[in-house]
Amino acid sequence: MPSKEDPKMPEQRPVAMELHHEITQFLHREARLLDSDLLRDWLTTMVDREIRYQLVIRDERYRKDKSPDADREIMPFDDDYTILDLRVRQFETGMQTMLDPGQQMFRVVSNVEAFHNDSEGEFTVLSYGTVSRFRRVYENERSVYGRRDVLRRGEDGQLRLLSRRVVLGGRVVRSKNLLFFL
Template sequence: MNAPLNQAFSPVQADESRPVDVSLHHEVSQFYFREARLQNGRQPRLWLESMVDPDVHYWLPILEDRFAKDQRPAPTPDEPAVYNDSYQDLDNRIARLETGLVWMEDPPSRVRFLVTNIEAYQTTQDDLIATYCNVHVYRNRRQREEANHFYGREDVLRRGPDGRLRLFRRKIVLDQRVVLDKNLYVFL
């Protein structure tokens, strides 16, 4: 699902010399724990509408295994990706799930999201928080179909008009070069 990149996209740099205070770190952690609970409970519509910014960029780049001497730059959002989604793309994927016609999710997978190693930093923009975390998703379907996904997230959170944190940018860095799962119909 490679959507045209949102014109408003611009990279946001974490200032690692300025971690957020304990109160804000707790709020960030609670954001991720709620997100995991909604995904575990198969509530993607509630996740989208209550936790995702309308200007979101949700990106899972294709990474290559390279030799140490290969100094080509890292992928950019302008290159092919597994996900390169806007809010509308996420909404379309959820709407498709809601039709009940996604045969790979009937019966639905059982999933468990575990979020760890949460870091949160100030940025040059007061309303943006740069975060890093590690995630393990265990997915089970039918009797013997199992998949484990380990990955890192490089996110930017932004305060919505309601004062709550919302996902503004997400870069997903899978630890697998080749995904062995039959599908990725989960929101990583």
């Protein structure tokens, strides 16, 4: 995980195989809903109302530079539930010329590790992903990313995404835009 925070997760307790399977299936289902343009279903069934959703790009400096991360990061996404809802409504208007004809997206999720948090029913989940986007006949772009998520089990027994910090590979965005969820 290309994040400086606690890369070895030393004090964390890894989850058992069955729970790991449940978490992996959660991530796969997310990818399927998002790839299928079922953004409202994703938001209402998989995202916690207290979500903090971030996508971070960090500038490139010499190793000896000790500037705090806050001075070095750009957040193309730093959204709560109301902003995620706004973004979903933008797609739902059907008025984005950019998305007509529709585009194909394929999210591949891998390197899933999951750990128990101190709070009961909360799990820290690390994963890598790639997303490929095909559009306008000739366009074929790919982004690579790492994620650090917290999933929380709700009173209904279902896991939901409580926080997500996506670290995007590469300093310069080369894929036209990042108008999609990772």
